[in-house]
Amino acid sequence: MSTAFCRKFGVEHPIVLAPMGRVGPPELVAAVSNAGGLGLAPLWTDGPDTMRSEIRRIKELTDKPFGVNLNMDFRNEEQLDVCLEEGVEVLSLFWGDTGNFVERAKAGGTKVIITASTAESAREAVDLGADAICAQGWEAGGHVEGKVSTMALVPAVVDAVGEVPVVAAGGIADGRGLAAAIALGASAVWIGTRFLAAEEAPVHPVYLERLFAASEDDTDHYDDLYDLVWPNAPHRALKNSTSAVWEAAGKPPLGERPREGDVLARRPDGVEIPRYASAVAFAALEGEIEPLPLWSGQGVGLVNKVQPAAEIVQEIVKQAKAIVDF
Ligand SMILES: Cc1cc2nc3c(=O)[nH]c(=O)nc-3n(C[C@H](O)[C@H](O)[C@H](O)COP(=O)(O)O)c2cc1C
Incomplete structure (x- = not known):
């Protein structure tokens, strides 16, 4: 070929x-x-x-x-x-x-x-x-x-x-x-x-589990959901508990979002990952993985x-x- x-x-x-x-x-x-x-x-x-x-x-x-x-x-x-x-x-x-x-x-x-x-x-x-x-x-x-x-x-x-x-x-x-x-x-x-x-x-097992469970309809495209660290950069990720609470609150901008400031996970070097951060759920993270951005394309099914x-x-x-x- x-x-x-x-x-x-x-x-x-x-x-x-x-x-x-x-x-x-x-x-x-x-x-x-x-x-x-x-x-x-x-x-x-x-x-x-x-x-x-x-x-x-x-x-x-x-x-x-x-x-x-x-x-x-x-x-x-x-x-x-x-x-x-x-x-x-x-x-x-x-x-x-x-x-x-x-x-x-x-x-x-x-x-x-x-x-x-x-x-x-x-x-x-x-x-x-x-x-x-x-x-x-x-x-x-x-x-x-x-x-x-x-x-x-x-x-x-x-x-x-x-x-x-x-x-x-x-x-x-x-x-x-x-x-x-x-x-x-x-x-x-x-x-x-x-x-x-x-x-x-090195994908976190929780992320992998969510990918395997997802259908082609389980992702969404967001203009600005995970915009902490990297603003003005639209993205596609699996729908999760963070997207659900944000949508239920009327999709407010950063500064007015539900549960902002929650530290969800930590990297091995001690860096904290807050909710809405544009992070990746890699295997060595410790903490809550499901509410992190679980980047995924529509081919996930x-x-x-x-x-x-x-x-x-x-x-x-x-x-x-x-x-x-x-
Ligand atoms: C977890 C994840 C991380 C990504 N990180 C980058 C990146 O660092 N640089 C980049 O150019 N694209 C990045 N992308 C986008 C990919 O390059 C690519 O455009 C996309 O994965 C193609 O769509 P697919 O996921 O449906 O195969 C990322 C995609 C995913 C799923």
Whole structure:
């Protein structure tokens, strides 16, 4: 199986592990890359030293291509310096003005993927020099910038960007999704929620349990529910007790919400996680997990067992190949 994306990024299969803050460790990134996909490491919450050691750890675990994801709302030159110094092959940029990052990355020989949520923003990303576009549809889990579904967005972006490979994201969880994305003109898929159930993903057991119990109708898209720490960033997560009390109170803004100031959980380093914080329920958290943001895409109904990441990649490829030939 080879597509324009595979050829450009030197990978065997058109499957990208979506970067997922705190639940996408080197072991998961490397497992997806070793299985022939492209693993992306979500290192934007790390300081330069931690970033460097995470990148080096990935390099110990794989000699295949992998990438690093940076958040442009928290744009940090030092993080880019580390990626370039460490020879990171692929940079994934999301959310906001990329500044001089594309120019600097490309001058350093790094390929750049920019996440876009409209055809117009995809075209702008290509004008900046993007090597591929991640077209993120509204079904996606985590932070979601746009309001267009994957089904409508992908062909619009494909038409807008010419030869530049498009990676479809949002609601894709199995081989049928990969086949559909290829049919829409994408040349790879970018999968988050399904990989939360990878053996290598350090997801808290309560979060995992909720994912397995959820149907396609159990997520919601919120403009500003979990906006503590990262405001003005809409997102999709499982409905839970926090969304229920907030909705029952008429969806008040931060400062007027029920049970604000509750400390729900603690990280191993002692950092407290208050209600409404934009946090991730990773395995090492202690405390109340269910009221935290349980990020999830609408494809969650297809996620029902823990598997090694490599098996997920193989299963998706096999199922897609039985549907479309590419
Ligand atoms: C738990 C979680 C954390 C995420 N963290 C990030 C992140 O740090 N950077 C990013 O670009 N996207 C992040 N996303 C969004 C994914 O990159 C991707 O767009 C999304 O997962 C695709 O939709 P799906 O979950 O339906 O597969 C996250 C998604 C989830 C579910």
